[in-house]
Amino acid sequence: QVQLVESGGGEVQPGGALRLSCAVSGSIFSIYAMAWYRQAPGRQRELVASITSRSRLDYADSVKGRFTISRDNAKNTMYLQMNNLKPEDTAVYYCNRDQRLFPLMDWGQGTQVTVSS
DSSP states (O other): OOEEEEOOOEOOOTTTOOEEEEEEESSSTTSSSSSEEETTTOOOOOOEEEOTTTOOOOEEETTTTTTTEEEEGGGTTTEOOOSSSOGGGGEEEEEEEEEEEEEEEEEEOOOOEOHHH
16 A cells, blocks of 8 residues: 655744655655655645656756755655745645656545744
């Protein structure tokens, strides 16, 4: 059974940092391009960062220079280092395959990120 488990969210002040983790089980991980998505209240889910099987990176303009995506294929885990967080980064963050390249897996529960002073 495929399972995505996101963790690492929390509440931070503007300018703070968080590191999110995504553990993938039940699926071959290394061959797929993966991505982080986020969904803020009242808004559609959006892709914020992606990483191919060869670690080619892509970022939404809104997070470029602040977020860094990485993966550890040996651990079936993906990460998102988020620096200089802004209130507009507040959302539930999810991981999944890159929907532009591969079918999505069932969504996990996500992890809440709240940026507030």
